[in-house]
Amino acid sequence: MSAVATRSIAERLSSAGTANALELRGVTKLFGALAALTDISLSVSPGERRAVLGSNGAGKTTLFNCITGDFLPTSGTIRLFGEDVTRFPAHERIRRGLRRTYQISQLFPGLSVLDNVYLACCGVSRSRFSFIRPRRDDALLATAEQLTEAVHLRDVRDIKVAVLSYGQQRQLEIALALAGAPRFVLFDEPAAGLSPTERRELVEILTNLPGHMGFIIIEHDMDVALRVAERVTMMHNGRIFKEGLPEEIEADPEVQALYLGGGHA
Ligand SMILES: Nc1ncnc2c1ncn2[C@@H]1O[C@H](COP(=O)(O)OP(=O)(O)OP(=O)(O)O)[C@@H](O)[C@H]1O
Numbered sequence: 001m002s003a004v005a006t007r008s009i010a011e012r013l014s015s016a017g018t019a020n021a022l023e024l025r026g027v028t029k030l031f032g033a034l035a036a037l038t039d040i041s042l043s044v045s046p047g048e049r050r051a052v053l054g055s056n057g058a059g060k061t062t063l064f065n066c067i068t069g070d071f072l073p074t075s076g077t078i079r080l081f082g083e084d085v086t087r088f089p090a091h092e093r094i095r096r097g098l099r100r101t102y103q104i105s106q107l108f109p110g111l112s113v114l115d116n117v118y119l120a121c122c123g124v125s126r127s128r129f130s131f132i133r134p135r136r137d138d139a140l141l142a143t144a145e146q147l148t149e150a151v152h153l154r155d156v157r158d159i160k161v162a163v164l165s166y167g168q169q170r171q172l173e174i175a176l177a178l179a180g181a182p183r184f185v186l187f188d189e190p191a192a193g194l195s196p197t198e199r200r201e202l203v204e205i206l207t208n209l210p211g212h213m214g215f216i217i218i219e220h221d222m223d224v225a226l227r228v229a230e231r232v233t234m235m236h237n238g239r240i241f242k243e244g245l246p247e248e249i250e251a252d253p254e255v256q257a258l259y260l261g262g263g264h265a
Pocket of ligand 1: 031034035036054055056057058059060061062063
């Protein structure tokens with residue numbers, strides 16, 4: 001059983017209103033003749049932690065890009081907390097509590113860890129950072145400190161990002177995604193390139209995120225994904241072909257044939 005399965009999904013559903021955090025209906029995304037996504041329907045409850053797995057080219061990143069507004073789906077609808085955001089630009093979805101991390105680093109290497117988090121907090125708050133009058137906003141600074149701690153970077157908070165280890169940089173990216181108290185976060189392969197120790201730390205960080213904050217994690221590392229997720233969605237060739245509890249997915253012969261035993265990346 002996954003580490004978070006003890007918190008029942010039904011229990012959190014009942015306390016979080018009736019609308020799903022995320023609901024996709026019939027989402028298709030074509031790139032010319034190539035169907036990157038075909039008729040994707042997916043519902044994620046408020047506070048739910050979902051893993052989306054699949055081999056290279058399955059459509060996982062395209063799915064994220066459609067959810068964030070980086071791509072407009074060719075057809076289908078996307079609802080965020082009950083609201084149809086299919087045609088909303090990315091910043092409108094951010095305003096509604098959606099965040100994401102990227103596979104490629106989005107950090108300022110010449111600034112300290114804390115400054116990176118502080119700037120992210122400024123970026124999503126109404127009190128914008130000012131280069132003319134660079135006075136710190138104490139409340140935002142306190143939030144930045146909390147986020148730095150939540151991703152286990154308190155001891156290196158004053159160190160320049162350029163000298164952090166790769167794993168610490170990935171932890172920092174999580175802190176940036178958490179700025180502005182999101183309601184739903186999309187984590188794009190956060191374990192990629194991490195050592196076993198760093199992966200364990202990542203699992204701990206994700207497991208300890210606030211209970212109301214749902215997320216989807218795209219991950220090639222099955223071990224990480226199955227530990228942090230309550231439900232798993234398997235994709236193949238742009239389609240969803242299986243959904244279930246982590247233990248069901250792990251034991252599924254079709255999944256094993258296609259993914260676990262198939263030499264996935
Ligand atoms: N901007 C684009 N233009 C054209 N084709 C694209 C574009 N983005 C993705 N694709 C294609 O869509 C398909 C799905 O790609 P996608 O990156 O979503 O898969 P993925 O599951 O995230 O793969 P990976 O695990 O390798 O990141 C692939 O065939 C890819 O080449």
